[in-house]
Amino acid sequence: MALLFKSDIDRPASWIPALESALPDMEVRSWPEVGDPADIDYALVWQPPSGFLASLPNLKAILSIGAGIDHLTRDPELPRHLPLVRMVEPGLTAGMTEFVVMQCLFHHRRMLDYRAQQSRKVWQELAPVAPWQRRIGVMGLGELGADAVERLVQLRFDVAGWSRNRRALAGAACFAGREELPAFLARSDILVCLLPLTEQTDSILNAALFAQLPKGACVINVGRGEHLIERDLLAALEAGQLDSATLDVFRNEPLPPESPLWSHPRVIVTPHIASMTIPETAAEAMAEVIRTLEAGGTPPGLVDLDRGY
Structure with a gap:
């Protein structure tokens, strides 16, 4: 059997030895x-280039190097009959949780305000807020979102989660479906987007959603760039409806030099480094996914293309 590794952003020098060790x-x-595509x-x-996967006649399954699969589903020739598995691995999950917690703490402790004071040489304490008084909302409660919620709860934040289907997470209030989204947003001082990109979630971070957040809320987008309408975010910041934002993903990557997001003082x-796959653990x-598929089982991360994740 043969496995093909293809990525323009991940270094084969790190990946190939790790894969050879895991798949001797x-x-x-x-x-x-x-080589011979039939192998x-x-x-x-x-x-991968559009149509490339369809050119591999004996392909058994497609494995995504990242947690997202939109880079694959954009291919009109994607072999949709084959199993498609997104990356689920402890290094990726840990990295995302680190980033989410770091940015929540950054906004919670008003570090942008202290940076602004530093630039003006102002020595002034700002009123603190206890973590249990800070309401954090996490959109998307899959592998990444659930782990971030667990760690934020451990820091004693008032955490809620929202997802398409009902979830139960210890220490967090869980909301589900479009009908419960307004109540979830109304109690989210810091909103974290970890949603998968689907037709339903494309452009979900828009003016109408921002208007339902508490005035002065913060937005952290670590899902996909297509979740956010950037002009709506900038307008909400200008109006004071939003206080600040952390953006790790963008519709156009790299972010164009002319984008006003680069120089905005509250952004x-x-x-796109919130979490990066670790070759050894990935x-x-x-390898476990391949062994499970070869045995006829269902691996973690198997995608339902009708749902989009």
């Missing part, structure tokens, strides 16, 4: 050295 009985090939049983990929921009996770 499988040949690992690195794009663009595909490829599994493809571990990020942003933190990071280059290779072990993908």
Whole structure:
């Protein structure tokens, strides 16, 4: 059997040894050295060219290097009959939770205000807010969202979660469905978006949603750039409806130099690095996925394409 690794942003020098160690009985090939396409049983990929996966005649399954699959579903020739598995691995989850907690604390402790004071050489204490008085809302309660909720609860924040289907998470209020979204938003001083990108969630972070948040709320988008209408965010910041935002994902990446988000004093921009897959732990996770598929089982992260995640 052969596995093909293809990514333009992840370094094969780190991935190939990890995959070979985790899959000692499988040949690992690195794009663009595909060899005979008929040899490829599994493809571990990020942003493959349109039509490429369909050109592998004996492909058994498609494995996404990231937690998102929109880089694959954009392909009109995607072999939709094949199992599609998104990345579920402890390093990715831990990294995302670190970033979410860090940014929640950053906004909670008003670090943007202290940075502004520093630039003016102002020595002034700002009124503190206890964590149990700060209401954090997490949109998306899958593997990443649920772990972030657990850690925020441990820090004694007042945490709620919202998802398409009902979830139960210890220490957090859980809301579900469009009918409960307004109540969830109304109690979210800091809103974290960890939703998958689907037709239903595209552009969900818009003017109408921002208007339902408490005045002076913060928004943290670590889902997908397509979740956010950037002009609506800028307008809400200008009007004071939003206090600040952290954005790690954008509709156009890299973020164009002319974007006003780069220089906005109330916006933190990071280059899609909230969480990055760790080759060693990811290779072990993908090896387990392949073993499960070969045995006829259902691996973690198996995507339902009708739902979009």
